[in-house]
Amino acid sequence: MPAKRDDSHGLYTLGEPVTGWTVTTALPVTYQVSFSPGVLNPANPALATAGATPGRRLVVVDATVHALHGHRIRTYFEARGLPHRICVLPAHEQLKTMDSVFRVAEAMEGFGLARRGEPVIAVGGGVLMDVVGLACSLYRRSTPFVRVPTTLIGLVDAGVGAKTGVNFGPHKNRLGTYHPATATLLDPAFLATLDRRHLSNGLAEILKVALIKDRRLFDLLEQGGETLLAQRFQGPAAIGGEVLVRAVHGMLQELQPNLWEHRLERSMDYGHSFSPTVEMRALPELLHGEAVCVDMALTTVLAQRRGLVEPGQRDRIIELMRRLRLPVWHPLMEPATLGEALTDTVRHRDGRQRLPLPVGIGEGCFADDLTARELASAAAELKELSCVTQ
């Protein structure tokens, strides 16, 4: 018997007399991502007004960021007359667990957080934002939050999408939700205190966008990447601004039409096919972006062997990775680990490889036919290349 529409839109009844119902509804999602230089300058209202009317704020701050910038955070809220409590949370990859999520939930409970009008503010890198985001999505099933990323990965990647998550067992981000922050405020000034290695780490995610969809971004990184690294994106050169804007824009262009990842062919998964397993097994040796980079180096070699990338382009890509002080190989890039990584990724992508590969520089395609033998040969070639070009 066909479904009949009830009075209210989206409710359908089945049977006569009614024995079943179908409920359909849509959840419109709107969130803001914007550059807000001087976000902790009391004259800048953006943070105080983000996502809500005046009220109180629970501010969850990464412990390192608190040591470096805590006084400015406190001064900001005091100067704006906004009652607040600061919760300091140690955050790094090994603390990306449900225990950290529970700590944030306890802080929310202790603060007596209002349901809608007091967005939690997360100030920190990708780990802190993913943990706070997950806590907020769970607390009363959904609590608004605002992100202030303080690392390069945070600025161009973890801070702009909809995903939250923590690691579970040996698996990266295995527990998580889609719960975008109401607003994300991007202030590159935080990068002034970030160490060189974490800047390179973020440049890997920028390079991902460049390789798979933005040739101009690749050229910019070739021209000025090393300077950006040396100057921590604080130099006068306009190139830093263009690199950040292109990276964020490119990322959002890909995320927006597929925010809930119903389509599992995702170009932004480039560099994330083998790296989740490699990163977790190498912990704490490899940072997220470093693992992404060795994955991109491997898939660049794979693409070259398939004739999708020219040998000269492959060499330029590997050379740029080195100049950005990123690793291009790791001992875990061997057939057994790579095979297991691919098996896990195929499971994650619903039974198909859907492997993003570069086509030249700045475009990509998806492959479904990678064999264990091809993978092993590419890994062996990458190992050789990494020794030759070292």
Ligand SMILES: NC(=O)c1ccc[n+]([C@@H]2O[C@H](COP(=O)([O-])OP(=O)(O)OC[C@H]3O[C@@H](n4cnc5c(N)ncnc54)[C@H](O)[C@@H]3O)[C@@H](O)[C@H]2O)c1
């Ligand atoms: N949700 C998403 O869509 C998404 C996207 C990309 C990455 N991620 C996640 O992000 C994480 C990586 O993020 P990350 O690289 O920011 O790591 P991170 O959060 O561990 O931060 C790196 C280190 O820098 C410190 N730090 C942060 N800001 C600083 C500053 N301004 N000055 C000095 N030190 C500072 C932190 O304390 C930490 O020790 C991974 O867990 C990854 O899975 C999530």
